Amino acid sequence: MKVITLFENVTGAKLKDCISGKSTVFVVQEGEIGKAIGKKGANIVKIERMLKKKIKLIEFKEDICKFVSGLIYPAIAKEIKEEEGFLNIYSDDTKTKSIIIGRDRNRLEFVNNLVKRYFNIKEVKVV
16 A cells, blocks of 8 residues: 555655555556656656555556557457457467567466456467
8 A cells, every 4th residue: 555655645646556566567547648647758767666566557548458458568469359268369470479488488477367367268278
């Protein structure tokens, strides 16, 4: 709760969620990402210094496909579809797939856990 309050006081942006681990992930309400970043990334730098760890900002979107697109950025998927409780991320080349999946499937597991937290999805798959 202290970290959430700190973030909101420093940035003026409304948070939806905060996940802390090796780095801290802030899920910002839709339309608040610019406020959270600040001019030339000043807010990010300030919060990283205060917390003494790296942070990542993610903007929440009501549309699951747009939300996942933001989660996997800088990788760009060809298409993202929700089908029968599964979310499929389609990509043509193996380089993009490997970026989305990450080393030891860490990035895909992170995306999977975050998507399940907000949406009724069984699993996220890279196809």
